[in-house]
């Protein structure tokens with residue numbers, strides 16, 4: 001069991017078992033969102049690192065009342081869950097998705113699972129090194145791993161937390 005927390009420690013999330021995978025996202029939405037958070041979440045290359053976890057293997061164990069949903073636009077199908085106690089982003093999730101993408105910044109420095117690939121590099125803000133596979137969008141392997149996780153979950157998508165607040169205007 002791994003427990004990750006917001007910057008101040010008031011909100012905590014338990015992650016049971018290994019992640020589906022870890023990745024570094026270069027899409028414009030992740031970059032735009034990062035600018036709205038008080039806690040830094042991007043790498044020097046402007047990518048955002050995430051650890052993807054099955055929803056049935058993730059549970060908020062502390063500070064649920066601090067959590068709020070943030071969307072880049074009213075009709076966005078992606079929401080980012082932010083701990084309002086310290087304005088630290090906790091995770092990202094897609095509407096109907098069976099996994100959450102936990103911000104790697106929630107782990108102590110250097111302790112998050114190392115990314116296996118970069119995704120959405122067609123949106124990257126600069127040149128990327130080739131130390132990891134660079135997928136222009138989402139690679140087939142990436143989608144396959146997500147699908148396999150969903151099979152193992154019996155095609156369910158249980159909620160991770162009861163988030164009632166929203167940061168949108």
Ligand SMILES: [Zn+2]
Nearest residue numbers: 006008085086
């Ligand atoms: Zn906090």
Ligand SMILES: [Zn+2]
Nearest residue numbers: 025026027030
């Ligand atoms: Zn992204």
